[in-house]
């Protein structure tokens with residue numbers, strides 16, 4: 001095994017332990033793994049790294065206790081009007097890292113050059129996925145920032161808003177011929193994401209996939225019919 005792969009596995013184990021720590025006590029994790037609490041605690045705090053062999057054993061034992069779809073679902077909090085707060089998902093760095101690892105695994109062979117998302121809430125997901133893929137993340141904003149000379153800009157009408165929205169991206173951020181993975185935390189009408197596809201086309205870049213944490217209704221199926229690249233969401237609501 002390459003040194004990089006070995007380090008990645010160790011990091012994965014630490015992320016798994018940190019995530020499980022939110023649902024299980026050290027006593028419970030000690031029973032599952034057969035390791036003393038003190039040892040587990042050192043791993044969680046990053047004071048000590050397990051050997052490659054122990055990492056593999058622990059990942060085998062602990063992976064069945066992780067279900068990232070369920071972890072996302074249980075963190076989504078709806079308000080009385082049916083809107084949800086996604087901050088409990090986006091703020092959980094251990095969970096986001098594990099999600100990003102899985103998404104990056106699906107796109108490693110698609111030669112992604114950039115991850116593209118829309119401000120604001122897409123940024124956290126975009127950063128995690130881009131880091132796993134070892135590429136840069138760029139994000140379209142709803143405002144034209146001073147200091148940027150040239151923008152790509154795409155206007156669209158978000159569903160039920162009755163107003164025109166425009167997304168802006170500095171032109172240096174996307175180049176002709178680049179392969180772009182489009183990601184966002186949530187997709188409802190798909191208008192934001194269609195605007196991102198349009199933006200990639202303006203740049204002469206090529207969208208190679210779309211990934212969302214949460215999709216609402218059948219928008220993923222609709223976009224699959226519109227585009228010839230993979231469109232996926234981790235969980236679907238409604």
Ligand SMILES: O=P(O)(O)OC[C@H]1O[C@H](OP(=O)(O)OP(=O)(O)O)[C@H](O)[C@@H]1O
Pocket residue numbers: 118119120121122158159184185186187188189190191192193
């Ligand atoms: O599929 P759609 O109907 O286009 O909706 C999805 C978009 O809505 C949210 O962003 P929002 O525009 O609310 O901005 P924010 O990220 O700043 O909250 C979300 O982060 C997506 O970008």
